[in-house]
Amino acid sequence: MRRLLRRLAWLIMRLFLILVLSFFVLSSTTHSQSLLGTDFSTDRLEATELPILFNSHPADLASRVNALVMRLSRERAESESQELMRLGAASLPILLPRLDALPIEARARVAWDLLPLAKRMTWRGADDVSSPAHAYAYFVEMWRERAVDYQPTVVGRWVERLAARGGGALTQTVVEFDTYALPALIGALPDVKSQTDVERARSLLNVLRRITGLDWAISAQCGINEARTTIDHWQRWWHLHALEFTTVSGPSRWSAMLTQTQFGQWTALALQHRFGTTKEHRPILEHVASAGLKSLALLLGGAAGAFAVALFKRLRSRYSHRSLTSHFSCLVFMSVPQTSIVACLALVGLNHGIAAAVVVACIAIAHLDLESIHPVDNTSALPASTTGRDISEPRHRQALPNWLFAGTSWPFILTLIFVIEQALGLQGLGRCCVDAFRQRDLHLLMALTTVTALWLLLLELVVQSYHPSQHSPIPLETFE
Amino acid sequence: MKASRRVVAYLAIPVTLAASAFRLGTKTTALASAWLLVEVSLALALAAVLGIAAILAARPKTLAYLNQFVSRGIELVAALPLVLLCALIAVSTALPIPVAVGIVVGVLAGLRCIRVVATTASPGHERPPQGSNWTTMRQNVGRALRPAVPAVVEQVIGVEAALAWLGLLDRTWIGGWGERLGRAASDGAVTALVCWTLSTTALALGLKLLVWRAPAPFAEGTAGTRGT
Numbered sequence: 001m002r003r004l005l006r007r008l009a010w011l012i013m014r015l016f017l018i019l020v021l022s023f024f025v026l027s028s029t030t031h032s033q034s035l036l037g038t039d040f041s042t043d044r045l046e047a048t049e050l051p052i053l054f055n056s057h058p059a060d061l062a063s064r065v066n067a068l069v070m071r072l073s074r075e076r077a078e079s080e081s082q083e084l085m086r087l088g089a090a091s092l093p094i095l096l097p098r099l100d101a102l103p104i105e106a107r108a109r110v111a112w113d114l115l116p117l118a119k120r121m122t123w124r125g126a127d128d129v130s131s132p133a134h135a136y137a138y139f140v141e142m143w144r145e146r147a148v149d150y151q152p153t154v155v156g157r158w159v160e161r162l163a164a165r166g167g168g169a170l171t172q173t174v175v176e177f178d179t180y181a182l183p184a185l186i187g188a189l190p191d192v193k194s195q196t197d198v199e200r201a202r203s204l205l206n207v208l209r210r211i212t213g214l215d216w217a218i219s220a221q222c223g224i225n226e227a228r229t230t231i232d233h234w235q236r237w238w239h240l241h242a243l244e245f246t247t248v249s250g251p252s253r254w255s256a257m258l259t260q261t262q263f264g265q266w267t268a269l270a271l272q273h274r275f276g277t278t279k280e281h282r283p284i285l286e287h288v289a290s291a292g293l294k295s296l297a298l299l300l301g302g303a304a305g306a307f308a309v310a311l312f313k314r315l316r317s318r319y320s321h322r323s324l325t326s327h328f329s330c331l332v333f334m335s336v337p338q339t340s341i342v343a344c345l346a347l348v349g350l351n352h353g354i355a356a357a358v359v360v361a362c363i364a365i366a367h368l369d370l371e372s373i374h375p376v377d378n379t380s381a382l383p384a385s386t387t388g389r390d391i392s393e394p395r396h397r398q399a400l401p402n403w404l405f406a407g408t409s410w411p412f413i414l415t416l417i418f419v420i421e422q423a424l425g426l427q428g429l430g431r432c433c434v435d436a437f438r439q440r441d442l443h444l445l446m447a448l449t450t451v452t453a454l455w456l457l458l459l460e461l462v463v464q465s466y467h468p469s470q471h472s473p474i475p476l477e478t479f480e
Numbered sequence: 481m482k483a484s485r486r487v488v489a490y491l492a493i494p495v496t497l498a499a500s501a502f503r504l505g506t507k508t509t510a511l512a513s514a515w516l517l518v519e520v521s522l523a524l525a526l527a528a529v530l531g532i533a534a535i536l537a538a539r540p541k542t543l544a545y546l547n548q549f550v551s552r553g554i555e556l557v558a559a560l561p562l563v564l565l566c567a568l569i570a571v572s573t574a575l576p577i578p579v580a581v582g583i584v585v586g587v588l589a590g591l592r593c594i595r596v597v598a599t600t601a602s603p604g605h606e607r608p609p610q611g612s613n614w615t616t617m618r619q620n621v622g623r624a625l626r627p628a629v630p631a632v633v634e635q636v637i638g639v640e641a642a643l644a645w646l647g648l649l650d651r652t653w654i655g656g657w658g659e660r661l662g663r664a665a666s667d668g669a670v671t672a673l674v675c676w677t678l679s680t681t682a683l684a685l686g687l688k689l690l691v692w693r694a695p696a697p698f699a700e701g702t703a704g705t706r707g708t
Contacts, residue, residue, distance in 0.1 A: 014552070018559040025560070029572045335684035337634070339641040339658075340677035343665035411558040411588065412635065415642045418563060422646050423665070433564055434646050445564070453559040 022449045030440040043237040046442045058256035062247045065094045073106045081113040088179030090245045108132035121178045159184040166203040186238045192227045275447040284447045295428040298361045305362025346423035357424045494686035515578045516656030519636045522582030530590025531621040534597040546598040567648045578655040585635045630687035
């Protein structure tokens with residue numbers, strides 16, 4: 001038991017390492033550099049500007065506001081004003097106390113730029129402000145009145161009431177808190193199970209849309225599934241952007257160095273949102289599971305067929321002597337490329353679903369396997385100790401690695417499966433992989449990598465359990 | 481008839497078959513052959529470099545580490561599907577696709593080469609002379625690599641054909657024989673498919689016949705290493 005646990009722990013660690021390195025390669029290739037700057041409405045990792053693996057300075061709300069104040073004290077810029085508007089009321093508890101430290105012209109200018117925010121929050125008197133100097137006085141006055149309400153517990157209570165009862169008045173109250181209410185609003189989104197939950201979600205989403213300007217709504221005739229999808233979309237967006245509207249301190253700041261990275265965000269996405277969605281908004285887990293099952297059927301079906309052929313060949317070679325001409329004809333057959341064999345089988349009309357594909361996989365993998373049991377295979381000349389085989393093992397155990405990988409290496413057999421899928425028009429992992437790469441879909445590519453890496457490691461675990469005497473974690477013939 | 485004569489007689493068949501590619505145009509075939517040569521040379525060079533590094537590092541104390549290095553290396557290479565890995569290398573480094581294929585296949589061949597070195601250097605096995613001088617080392621690597629040449633050629637052709645057939649990248653790229661084979665399969669061009677199949681079969685057959693008599697102790701790792 002302890003041994004099994006140790007193996008599992010080691011397996012998870014290796015899976016993690018593989019995923020980290022794969023993510024590094026994939027994110028570098030799929031990163032999309034937008035000419036219009038960062039897209040704050042995105043829920044895609046390809047469009048974020050986060051570091052890949054380590055974030056030495058995670059930018060939370062406080063650091064963003066501080067940087068904005070510094071820049072605004074020097075000069076006025078449109079982009080800074082837009083950023084302030086985007087951060088909304090969440091920035092006010094940090095920003096307004098800092099305005100005192102700015103020169104009079106600068107703080108008046110900032111307050112003037114913030115005026116549209118006051119209008120968005122429907123603060124009374126915002127329409128009557130007519131000059132920058134008046135704007136600053138207005139904000140000071142309004143903040144003195146309302147600062148005490150800007151507490152997470154207070155906002156949380158209003159949001160709870162809104163979720164429970166709905167209604168225009170409660171909506172208006174929550175809108176006044178603007179982005180300060182975002183954590184409470186996202187946290188209150190229900191796990192939709194009934195039409196009542198849909199209505200509850202609708203009232204919360206209306207406020208979210210109004211505050212953020214993002215247009216992910218649920219329609220009037222919305223079903224439970226549509227509501228779930230929309231809520232999932234909002235939650236994924238919040239995962240990626242939460243730190244822009246909240247402040248971290250203490251241990252959270254240290255953990256943010258890892259979580260506020262592309263890989264950290266992807267891990268959270270994979271664990272909490274089942275790998276997220278594709279660029280075409282299809283749930284990745286369902287997409288990959290359906291494709292993966294077909295590929296797995298091909299892999300196992302093909303390997304089983306190849307194993308039967310291998311056993312037959314072994315038995316035959318024990319009881320019959322083969323001439324040089326027979327060897328040569330076998331050598332000729334072995335030299336035919338797999339691509340041609342698959343193409344020929346596809347051309348003759350074997351293109352009717354998974355059963356035909358398994359037959360093609362059997363033939364192709366058996367063909368691939370012939371070489372490992374052919375007399376020109378020089379491994380037979382090696383002592384058993386060097387091939388990693390224990391000669392005292394039963395014959396079926398000796399043959400097991402051949403069955404698992406059909407005597408060839410995992411990467412090549414996976415490529416062969418992809419080719420078979422392509423030839424027979426099967427929507428397996430190969431098609432998935434091609435589509436994901438063409439669209440530079442990091443989420444889907446990482447999900448595929450996770451699946452293939454898991455297969456690889458689990459197969460290795462099975463081989464290991466059948467060959468406990470192996471010094472190396474991977475038997476020689478597994479990959480060779 | 482002596483075995484050597486038989487081999488020569490048999491070699492005549494691949495040579496005849498290989499000529500089939502030239503029916504598709506001398507220039508096309510020459511270009512594809514040049515790319516194939518580049519890919520295979522790159523792959524073998526990489527494998528040789530890794531093999532030499534393994535020979536230099538192979539000591540009784542380091543054998544376990546070498547085995548671990550190979551296992552983990554294969555895990556890392558194999559985690560991403562090979563075709564995807566080649567496409568990623570080509571896109572991120574702006575290298576031609578055949579070069580990316582050569583690199584990937586070369587790394588895998590090199591890892592096998594390291595495994596062979598680690599196995600033959602293990603206690604109880606008759607060890608080849610260690611790399612005390614350059615000639616011995618070269619011979620050792622040569623003996624380890626020579627039997628792997630047909631497998632490397634087949635892998636290069638197989639991976640390239642898969643890349644061309646799956647259509648991961650635009651159709652604008654050109655490559656070696658594998659690319660022609662994959663494109664013929666993808667387009668359903670029967671004549672081209674037959675010609676390139678005959679040629680690749682002939683090439684693989686010829687190489688296998690040439691290394692038939694390769695020294696046994698270093699030939700491990702060639703089994704079942706064919707491409708697709």
